[in-house]
Amino acid sequence: xxxxxxxxTTGYPAAPETxxxxxxxxDLTTHFRTxxxxxxxxxxxxxxxxxxxxxxxxGESGSGKTxxxxxxxxxxxxxNVVRSGEVRFAGRELTALTEAELRDIWxxxxxMVFQDPMTSLNPVxxxxxxxxxxxxxxxxxxxxxxxxxxVALLDSVGIPEPEQxxxxxxxxxxxxxxxxxxxxxxxxxxxxxLMADEPTTALDVTVQAQILDLLARQQRERYMAMxxxxxxxxxxxxxxxxxxxxxxxxxxxxxxxxxxxxxMKMPYTEALLKSIPKLADPSHTTLSVIPGRPPDLxxxxxxxxxxxxxxxxxxxxxxxxxxxxxxxxxxxxxxxWFPVGTPEGRDALxxxxxxxxxxxxxxxxxxxx
Amino acid sequence: MIPxxxxxxxxxxxxxxxSLPGQYVQYLDNSLHGNLGTSYLNGQTxxxxxxxxxxxxxxxxxxSQLIALVVAVPLGILAALRPDGVFDQVSTGxxxxxxxxxxxxxxVLLVYLFAVSFHVFPATGWTPLTQDxxxxxKHAILPSLTLALGSLAVYMRVLRTDMIATxxxxxxxxxxxKGMPTSHILLRHALRPSTFALVTVxxxxxxxxxxxxxxxxxxxxxxxxGLLTLSSIYxxxxxxxxxxxxxxxxxxxxxxxxxxxxxxxxxxRTRHARATV
Numbered sequence: 001x002x003x004x005x006x007x008x009t010t011g012y013p014a015a016p017e018t019x020x021x022x023x024x025x026x027d028l029t030t031h032f033r034t035x036x037x038x039x040x041x042x043x044x045x046x047x048x049x050x051x052x053x054x055x056x057x058x059g060e061s062g063s064g065k066t067x068x069x070x071x072x073x074x075x076x077x078x079x080n081v082v083r084s085g086e087v088r089f090a091g092r093e094l095t096a097l098t099e100a101e102l103r104d105i106w107x108x109x110x111x112m113v114f115q116d117p118m119t120s121l122n123p124v125x126x127x128x129x130x131x132x133x134x135x136x137x138x139x140x141x142x143x144x145x146x147x148x149x150x151v152a153l154l155d156s157v158g159i160p161e162p163e164q165x166x167x168x169x170x171x172x173x174x175x176x177x178x179x180x181x182x183x184x185x186x187x188x189x190x191x192x193x194l195m196a197d198e199p200t201t202a203l204d205v206t207v208q209a210q211i212l213d214l215l216a217r218q219q220r221e222r223y224m225a226m227x228x229x230x231x232x233x234x235x236x237x238x239x240x241x242x243x244x245x246x247x248x249x250x251x252x253x254x255x256x257x258x259x260x261x262x263x264m265k266m267p268y269t270e271a272l273l274k275s276i277p278k279l280a281d282p283s284h285t286t287l288s289v290i291p292g293r294p295p296d297l298x299x300x301x302x303x304x305x306x307x308x309x310x311x312x313x314x315x316x317x318x319x320x321x322x323x324x325x326x327x328x329x330x331x332x333x334x335x336x337w338f339p340v341g342t343p344e345g346r347d348a349l350x351x352x353x354x355x356x357x358x359x360x361x362x363x364x365x366x367x368x369x
Numbered sequence: 370m371i372p373x374x375x376x377x378x379x380x381x382x383x384x385x386x387x388s389l390p391g392q393y394v395q396y397l398d399n400s401l402h403g404n405l406g407t408s409y410l411n412g413q414t415x416x417x418x419x420x421x422x423x424x425x426x427x428x429x430x431x432x433s434q435l436i437a438l439v440v441a442v443p444l445g446i447l448a449a450l451r452p453d454g455v456f457d458q459v460s461t462g463x464x465x466x467x468x469x470x471x472x473x474x475x476x477v478l479l480v481y482l483f484a485v486s487f488h489v490f491p492a493t494g495w496t497p498l499t500q501d502x503x504x505x506x507k508h509a510i511l512p513s514l515t516l517a518l519g520s521l522a523v524y525m526r527v528l529r530t531d532m533i534a535t536x537x538x539x540x541x542x543x544x545x546x547k548g549m550p551t552s553h554i555l556l557r558h559a560l561r562p563s564t565f566a567l568v569t570v571x572x573x574x575x576x577x578x579x580x581x582x583x584x585x586x587x588x589x590x591x592x593x594x595g596l597l598t599l600s601s602i603y604x605x606x607x608x609x610x611x612x613x614x615x616x617x618x619x620x621x622x623x624x625x626x627x628x629x630x631x632x633x634x635x636x637x638r639t640r641h642a643r644a645t646v
Contacts, residue, residue: 075546078451106548114546119539124561124636133557134547169637185547 020091021048022225023072023193028085030064030071037298041067043249044085051192054219054226056236056257058272059246062294065229066115068246069195072227073110074102090192107134111186113215115198117178121170121185127154128166131185138189153184157214176207180214187218194219194226200235212239233272237261242331245269248295248305251324255332265327265339267312304335312338312348400615406608410601415612418597423616425495425593426582432509433516434575441521445528446555449563452533464522472581476515476588483511493590512589516581520574527570531563538562561635568635572628576621 030042041064049055059065070076072087074094087094090109094102106112114120122130131153132146141149147166154162157180170178179199186194196215200208216239219226230236236243237257244254245266253266264270274288292309295301301308307317314337322335338348380386384395399406405415448457470478484492490511496504535541536559544558583595590596594613601609633640 073546075542103548103550106546108548112543112546114539114543116539120543122540122544122558122562123638125558133549133553137547137549137553171638182543185543188547 022051022090023049023227024086024088025072026086026088028068028071028087029083030067030076031082032077033080033082034298038082039297040249040300041297042071045246045249045251046085047244047251047254049193049225049227051225052219052223053242054216054228054240056240056243057227057229057246058231058233058236058243060231060290060294062297063246064249064297065231065246066197069112069197069227069229073106073112073195074099075106075112104138107186107191108138108189109191110193110195111189111191113179113182113186113194113196113199116202117170117175117182118202120182121178123170125169126166127168127170127173127181130170130181131166131188134185134188149188150184153188154181156218157181157184157187158210159184175203176210179203179207179211183211183214183218187222190222192224194224195229196226197229198231199228201231208235215239232276234276245272248300249297250305250335251333252306252336253332253334255327255329255334259327259329259332263327263329263332263341265332265334265341266306266336267310267338267340267345268306269334270340271309271311304337311352312336312340312345313352314338314348396611405612405615408601408606408609410604410606415608418609419594419612419616422592422594422597422613424498425591426579426586426595428498428505428509429512429516429582429585429591429593430575430578432513433578434520434571436513436517437520437524438571440517441524442528442560445525446532446560448525448529449532449536450551450555457529460525464525467518467522470518472515472519472584473588475518476512476585479511479515480588495591508589508591512585512591515585515588516578519581520571520578523570523574524567528563528567531566532559535559535563564635565632568628568631572625575624579617579620 025048026046028042028045029040032039032041043064045064045068047055057065057068067076071083072094074087074097076083083095085095089105092105094105097105121127128147128150131150132141132143135141135146135149136143150166151162154165159165159177159180165173165177165181170181173181179202183199194215199215200211203211212235215226215228218224228236228240233243240257242254243257243260244251245260245268246252247268253260253264253269255264260269261273264273268290271288271290275290277285277287290309295305295308301318303319303321304310304313304317305321307313310317316337320337322337324333324335326333327339336345338345377386384392387395396406403416405419407414408418444460448454448460451457467475480492483489490507492511495508498505532555541554541558544554549558579594582593583599585591586593586595587599594616598610598613601607601613
């Protein structure tokens, strides 16, 4: 609501309203040319996001989730990047826009919160300036009005004595406070979509929850859509409408949050969930880890990209890449030949356990782990 | 022949009959009180000679550094914008070319071009700033340029390198994600944090340029500290040589002090060093 009002009072052209989803990503591919070969960081990702909804994007380091968020924005290096596919935002095709045109969308329509608040604020610029500069540039507000709005923003992200903080430099604030500032920066012009790229990874555990609650509150109050990128399933559990699990540049499972946790189909999702320690476990329980590491994005395995680490893997997984198929719950899709919780999956897992192997060669975790 | 009595009297007047440490203490005492002694040659006070020469050298240094920075900063930024792009490669080539040309040759070349061939600027001589500003600048421009070109190349390269590193920082991505225009990102976000090395190098460079100015003053016959020192060395006017060495040393220290103070102005983190954990 606030965004709309801002645009009207400042005469900023409103984007054409469409009835469809706010963000539609279709077959988005982002490859980087490197000396070693083509790094396929994002490899055919599709999803859509409605106004006011939150999508969690979960994956390990190197799964392409950060590149995905940058690629959606078009915030990529100028050279050695090959991007294809479609990104429709509020009815506009972002991939067709020049950087100059994108600049009218960045910060105004789409805000972004970055991973490390220690490095994502300019160390030699006062906090106030970092918030007001986009207000002044995009919305053309004057100095006094910019200041007034900056105070209101800092106040809304829970920073005490906002008036005083405007004159501070980032190094004078704690990590949590800095992340609140970067959120204020991202929210300044009232974007309709917020991209939050691991917004809590660099923070203390106690601060993580506060920042996530803050994001959720801002999102509700502003009726913003949000893409929350994280490696931590726990982070997205209670705070998203839908979750997309990424592995090696592809979405391997996507479902409404509740469904994903109760009825996951993809062994990778299951492995991610198992690797979260549980309070109910007795102390000194060995943490379940996923053996091996994500594949090299230059030399991807044929077949399913997860098979070398998968306890369910069979010959078919090596040979054929599973397509994205629909599960029983609407909106639930996954890529697997031997899904979790199906007779095929159980058979595959039993066979591997009997033979005492996992495709990566690591021993199979004992039943019930 | 100087009579022995006169010699002894002269020695006494100059304090040369005292022990070496005694002479040194005397010198320190006098210097601190602003008395740098008198010229052996013409009896003029050393202080007065230095006072006349110093503004020439200072103006030369200031002008040359202004020229160097005014040219080097935009060029460095542009080169950093697209590393290894056409502009970067051409400017790098020119910069190394300039670095390779020694000042005395560059000076002569400039004189030949602008003074002999085109008569735009005078080849030698000086008009004090207080007398005629236009004429003063006319005389100052060629020597300043000679002095500037070497610094310019270094400054440009140093700024370019730091700027490239800064442009890879996360906060630059943040600024881009805010939709700020490129010029704003370069000048308001990237330039200041990219100037630490430039300031350090400029400080040291200006210090060494004081002696670099000797050569340029000689080529263009400017009545600065350099020419004063050189002529005093030839004339064995030790009092003046002593004083100019002192001035150069003090100048070096003062400039480096200013550089340290400048760090605090550029980087707020050094100001609040205690506040960070």
